[in-house]
Each structure stands twice: as C-alpha cells, then as structure tokens.
Amino acid sequence: MIRTLLAAQRTELLPRRAMCSGVQLRVCPGRCLYDEPLRLQVSGLSPGQHVTLRTELTDEGGELFSSLGRYRAGSSRELELSRSPALEGGSFTGIEPEGPLWALKPRDPLRRLLKRNVQSPFQLRFSLHQEPSGTLLASAAQERGFMGEGVTRLLVREGRVRGSLFLPPGSGPFPAVIDLYGTGGGLMEHRASLLGSHGYMTLALAFFDFDDLPNNLGGLSLNYFQEAVEFLRHHPKTNKQEIGIIGLSKGAELAMIMASFLPGIKAVVGISGCSANTFVPFPCDGFELPSLEFNADKLKFTEAGEVDLSETLDDPTDPAFQECLIPVERSFAAFLLLSGLDDKNWPSDLYNKQLAARLTEHEKDVESYYYPGAGHLLEPPYFPLCKSSYHKLLGMPMLWGGELRAHAKAQEDAWKKIHGFFSRHLKGSRTEHSRL
The missing domain is CATH 3.40.50.1820 (Alpha/Beta hydrolase fold, catalytic domain)
Structure with a gap:
C-alpha cells in the first residue's frame, strides 16, 4: 500500500517538474544603472496560469526590501511587464513595468533605501512562483549600479x-x-x-x-x-x-x-x-x-x-x-x-x-x-x-x-x-x- 502511494505521488510530481523546467524568467540587461527602466519577460507558462513575481533587495545594512506582483498568463503563454497587467492582491496593480522596483518595501517601515557605497551595485533578485502552491518556477538576478562604465x-x-x-x-x-x-x-x-x-x-x-x-x-x-x-x-x-x-x-x-x-x-x-x-x-x-x-x-x-x-x-x-x-x-x-x-x-x-x-x-x-x-x-x-x-x-x-x-x-x-x-x-x- 505504501509503495502504491509513493508511486502515485511521484507520478503527480512529474508534470509539475516538467512545467518548472520549461519556464524562463529573463531580466535584461543583467547590469544597468539604477535609473534605467526594467525589462522583464516570462515564457513557457500555461495559458491562464496564475503566478507571483517576487522581487528582493538587501541593503548595505542587511535590511530586506521586497515587492510582490500577481499575474495571469495570456494565450501566448508569456508575461511581459510592459504589456501584462498586475492583478489585485500584490504590491501594485495594472501595467507597471517598473512596479517591482518602486513598490519595494522594507521589513522595518522606518527604513529608507540609501546607497552608501556607490562603487558597488545593488543586487536585485527576482523569483517566479506558482499560485497558490508557491512552487518556484524560475529565478533571475540583476545588478543596478550608480557609476557607469568609465566614471x-x-x-x-x-x-x-x-x-x-x-x-x-x-x-x-x-x-x-x-x-x-x-x-x-x-x-x-x-x-x-x-x-x-x-x-x-x-x-x-x-x-x-x-x-x-x-x-x-x-x-x-x-x-x-x-x-x-x-x-x-x-x-x-x-x-x-x-x-x-x-x-x-x-x-x-x-x-x-x-x-x-x-x-x-x-x-x-x-x-x-x-x-x-x-x-x-x-x-x-x-x-x-x-x-x-x-x-x-x-x-x-x-x-x-x-x-x-x-x-x-x-x-x-x-x-x-x-x-x-x-x-x-x-x-x-x-x-x-x-x-x-x-x-x-x-x-x-x-x-x-x-x-x-x-x-x-x-x-x-x-x-x-x-x-x-x-x-x-x-x-x-x-x-x-x-x-x-x-x-x-x-x-x-x-x-x-x-x-x-x-x-x-x-x-x-x-x-x-x-x-x-x-x-x-x-x-x-x-x-x-x-x-x-
């Protein structure tokens, strides 16, 4: 009986693993100045699939800033933040390509995001999760700096x-x-x-x-x-x-x-x-x-x-x-x-x-x-x-x-x-x- 249940659980996991491996989260470019627009795309989703995009940044003092965007994939199986509206229930709603950045909130409500050492970039972390299970589908990272090349x-x-x-x-x-x-x-x-x-x-x-x-x-x-x-x-x-x-x-x-x-x-x-x-x-x-x-x-x-x-x-x-x-x-x-x-x-x-x-x-x-x-x-x-x-x-x-x-x-x-x-x-x- 136990073997039968374990086999059934392994069978249920196979489609989820296949779905995760096919999803791609792309942030372009990998390095940019902090004031440059955000270009983020997701491909390989199922039509109508509900997902959550989590964005995180840890400041120089160790404070975590995070934002949450909720989305639903269209018939193209893709999400592009410049065209795909964020749904209710997240940190922002509507078509907001840079929403994941400006909606970042600290755990400490009195914390102000500052950059003391401008010679090193902020590290942005993006992760895409299946709703409602929270399964990680894909992740990406981006460096947002303050000093351009040659400055x-x-x-x-x-x-x-x-x-x-x-x-x-x-x-x-x-x-x-x-x-x-x-x-x-x-x-x-x-x-x-x-x-x-x-x-x-x-x-x-x-x-x-x-x-x-x-x-x-x-x-x-x-x-x-x-x-x-x-x-x-x-x-x-x-x-x-x-x-x-x-x-x-x-x-x-x-x-x-x-x-x-x-x-x-x-x-x-x-x-x-x-x-x-x-x-x-x-x-x-x-x-x-x-x-x-x-x-x-x-x-x-x-x-x-x-x-x-x-x-x-x-x-x-x-x-x-x-x-x-x-x-x-x-x-x-x-x-x-x-x-x-x-x-x-x-x-x-x-x-x-x-x-x-x-x-x-x-x-x-x-x-x-x-x-x-x-x-x-x-x-x-x-x-x-x-x-x-x-x-x-x-x-x-x-x-x-x-x-x-x-x-x-x-x-x-x-x-x-x-x-x-x-x-x-x-x-x-x-x-x-x-x-x-």
Whole structure:
C-alpha cells in the first residue's frame, strides 16, 4: 500500500517538474544603472496560469526590501511587464513595468533605501512562483549600479571643502553640477554618481556631520559654499566655468542662497525646498541671513508615533519674517522648482510658488512643477517611496508623505525634467538627455 502511494505521488510530481523546467524568467540587461527602466519577460507558462513575481533587495545594512506582483498568463503563454497587467492582491496593480522596483518595501517601515557605497551595485533578485502552491518556477538576478562604465570617483579634501567628485569618462570639458542633500547630514552620493554617469561632472558636497566638518547646522556659512563653487568652477575639466546646483530640502534652500549671492551659477534645481532660510541664521559676506523660527507647539504626531513638521515653521510670507526670505531675484541663474503636494515635512509647494512668483515678477527664467500624491523625498526614478524614516538630527521618526504610485510617477517625470533642464542650460542642448 505504501509503495502504491509513493508511486502515485511521484507520478503527480512529474508534470509539475516538467512545467518548472520549461519556464524562463529573463531580466535584461543583467547590469544597468539604477535609473534605467526594467525589462522583464516570462515564457513557457500555461495559458491562464496564475503566478507571483517576487522581487528582493538587501541593503548595505542587511535590511530586506521586497515587492510582490500577481499575474495571469495570456494565450501566448508569456508575461511581459510592459504589456501584462498586475492583478489585485500584490504590491501594485495594472501595467507597471517598473512596479517591482518602486513598490519595494522594507521589513522595518522606518527604513529608507540609501546607497552608501556607490562603487558597488545593488543586487536585485527576482523569483517566479506558482499560485497558490508557491512552487518556484524560475529565478533571475540583476545588478543596478550608480557609476557607469568609465566614471571615476575622487574624494575631495580641497581647503575646507569636503565631498566626492564624479568624473564622466573622457577628457572633457564637462558641464558641472553641485549636489546637496538635507538635514540628515553626511555625504550622500547616489544622485551625484548617477548624474556623473549621464555626463555631468558632479560634486556631492557635504556640509555638516562628515569628516572634519561641524556636526550640526550651526557651522554653516556662505564662505564654505563659495569655496566649493570656486573649486568646481576652476577645475580644468569644467565647461565654461558655469555650474549648476541641485538640492533637496535644506539642500534646495542652500542652492537658492548660493545662486543669490555667488557668481558663476547658471542653473538651479530646487526639490522640496523653502523660500526662506530655516533653522539657523546663515552668515554671509558682511551680514547674516536670519532664519524662520521653529514652533514646537505645532508638532503633530501620527498614531504610529511619527512626527509631522508641516506646520511648525513660521510663515515666510508674514511681514515679520521678510528678512528671512532668500533674495533669489538677485540671481542670474535659471531655476527649476519641483515639489510634491503630499509633502509632510513642510508645504514645499507653497514655498516654491512664492519663489516662482518672485522670480517671474523680476523676469527671471523659472519653471515649476507640482506633483499630486508625491511626498518630500523626491529621489531618482525607481527608488521606493520612503513615507517616514528615523531622522538622525531630530532623534525621532519623521513623516515625509507620499502615495506609492503617484510618488513613483513623480520621480520618473522629475528626473526627466532635471536632465532636460540641465541639458538646456549647461550643455546648450534643446533636447532632453538621450538615455532618458
């Protein structure tokens, strides 16, 4: 009797093994930059077969990010993410070729996906499973990197300037960009390295809590940023000594200040910034730019304990705080302003509208875009939404905002606009970057 049952079980397994061996999961290319589209195909399925695509990424700290897509094979026995809609019950629905990437979620809900060592790629793992049994049908892997072929990274310790410089391959000269992040401090290189891979000589500039720099925002001054601008302007591979700046959050605010007071800045991208100086007074050449005050009584907390700072700053349009406004009308640069309408850090859309109105009033070159459902942390495309994370400077969980799909689409569009803007103003091209 036992032999009969074992024989029957072996007979049942044969078709399943044959089905597994015939399924192929292809991810193309095997290596690419993180901001490149995902091309994934499955063949060898049965018509109408229900499967689950699992995507996994382990960050440098060992945190697992994963997403799940549920699909049904058509009569062609194939799935192609650019044509096959994801079904309900997964991390995303509809025709979303890059959904497996931007829908990645960490086990720890306060974990933000960052890349500390941009000289090594992220390893993406894809596995296809039969529903509902969970049987593994096929698997594939892909490396998504940040430094394209021939790009070099140089650690910068020039005078007081601290950061890293990404040089595209070739003899140059190259359009040059300074990249600034926010109040998290340290050195953030993932966006700068991608810009370097797209032909921009990019300086990822640290301004506190890195190397021998001050460990808080109180050490900021215009002189430091002027030194960084002069370093990049006079680099032998800089094109025309004209540079661009891209900044997020406090970095956007600093970019506006630099463009207002320093020469040689041709183009500025401000992402989720403020129209006034914030948090600490900012020493300039012979005077000090006051800062908006922080009102702790206006702090709000979610049920999960995340802090919402969106109403804690004084209103920069209040006449009492006019001296805190960044005088962008002094600048000769062109401006691109980007913000999400679900920004929970501060109302960056209102701040950008104030900036755009003043720039327009003074007949300056400005473009501004506002994204419904996007949060504060607008990153390069396919980075997963970070709705909240632990903020080192504040010492508590911080709410950033954003809705999954809307935020992902905003990041894709913003990245194209950033490349188009820098291409026009730093490269002299009227078309967007060819790889985007």
